[in-house]
Amino acid sequence: MTGADTLALPAIPSFRLDGKRALVTGASRGIGFAAAAALAAQGAEVVLCARSGTALERACDALTSAGHRARPLVLDVTDLAAVENVLAAEPPFQVLVNCAGMARHGPFVEARPADFDAVVNVNLRAAFFLAQNVSRRLIEAGETGSIINVSSQMGHVGGVDRSVYCATKHALEGMTKAMAIELARHGIRVNTLCPTFVDTELVRSTLADPERRAWIMSRICLGRLAQLGDLTGPLLLLASDAGAMMTGSALVVDGGWTAA
Numbered sequence: 001m002t003g004a005d006t007l008a009l010p011a012i013p014s015f016r017l018d019g020k021r022a023l024v025t026g027a028s029r030g031i032g033f034a035a036a037a038a039l040a041a042q043g044a045e046v047v048l049c050a051r052s053g054t055a056l057e058r059a060c061d062a063l064t065s066a067g068h069r070a071r072p073l074v075l076d077v078t079d080l081a082a083v084e085n086v087l088a089a090e091p092p093f094q095v096l097v098n099c100a101g102m103a104r105h106g107p108f109v110e111a112r113p114a115d116f117d118a119v120v121n122v123n124l125r126a127a128f129f130l131a132q133n134v135s136r137r138l139i140e141a142g143e144t145g146s147i148i149n150v151s152s153q154m155g156h157v158g159g160v161d162r163s164v165y166c167a168t169k170h171a172l173e174g175m176t177k178a179m180a181i182e183l184a185r186h187g188i189r190v191n192t193l194c195p196t197f198v199d200t201e202l203v204r205s206t207l208a209d210p211e212r213r214a215w216i217m218s219r220i221c222l223g224r225l226a227q228l229g230d231l232t233g234p235l236l237l238l239a240s241d242a243g244a245m246m247t248g249s250a251l252v253v254d255g256g257w258t259a260a
């Protein structure tokens, strides 16, 4: 066969993250911990952030015992002055996973301003300003990066008793698209990861309610809750060069919930 007949193989990008620094908020347990473990396993040096130092030490021990590079950062992401101080003392992060989140579910007509403010503060306001901070540092350093905002299938549909939570997750989707178009010229990609229900502390009371559990299982076409591991492949796609052409997108990992 002559050279002219040879079909060129496409360049297959890598999921590896060697040489990258990753900051994961809400990393002491649940989805954030799974994200930190996945990034570390691909070679990133991971900083795990949450408010509880004890829980963070335990999470970091699990990662370092497995031979990964991880360290704790005790930080309340809603404290914007503290966030600014901490990031000023750090080299830039090439990967940010905005995963810290909370919920105060209940009927729309009973939602109180204090509940609204608390959930918006963590799920949206803190994510916005942390992403702004990380982006500024990358731009100053002339480096590229990937920001992953952990949204939800509830960023695309409504859910029972979830008016406040849905408000924050739909807003994260819009914020992500707007950030993506501004940051693209700096080589910073911004996407959301949108899981269906995963059995974590956040949703334990919902899953314990037989009526709510039946609603959930009736909506997930694949017939099961997501496992933490189901989220790690999609997360790594967004974080790595494997997702180099993805920005402003929502990667829905919902077992078909929003397709129906």
Ligand SMILES: NC(=O)c1ccc[n+]([C@@H]2O[C@H](COP(=O)([O-])OP(=O)(O)OC[C@H]3O[C@@H](n4cnc5c(N)ncnc54)[C@H](OP(=O)(O)O)[C@@H]3O)[C@@H](O)[C@H]2O)c1
Pocket (backbone or CB within 6 Å): 025, 026, 027, 028, 029, 030, 031, 032, 049, 050, 051, 052, 053, 055, 075, 076, 077, 078, 098, 099, 100, 101, 102, 122, 150, 151, 152, 153, 194, 195, 196, 197, 198, 199, 200, 201, 202, 203
């Ligand atoms: N589980 C699900 O079914 C599901 C589905 C879709 C989307 N999500 C989203 O996934 C994300 C993680 O949820 P999860 O289920 O893993 O929740 P989780 O198990 O309750 O974990 C929440 C994490 O966020 C941290 N956190 C909360 N407030 C914080 C603050 N102010 N500053 C810093 N860290 C804070 C918590 O640690 P400390 O309390 O020690 O600070 C913990 O590490 C959330 O954004 C959630 O909305 C979850």
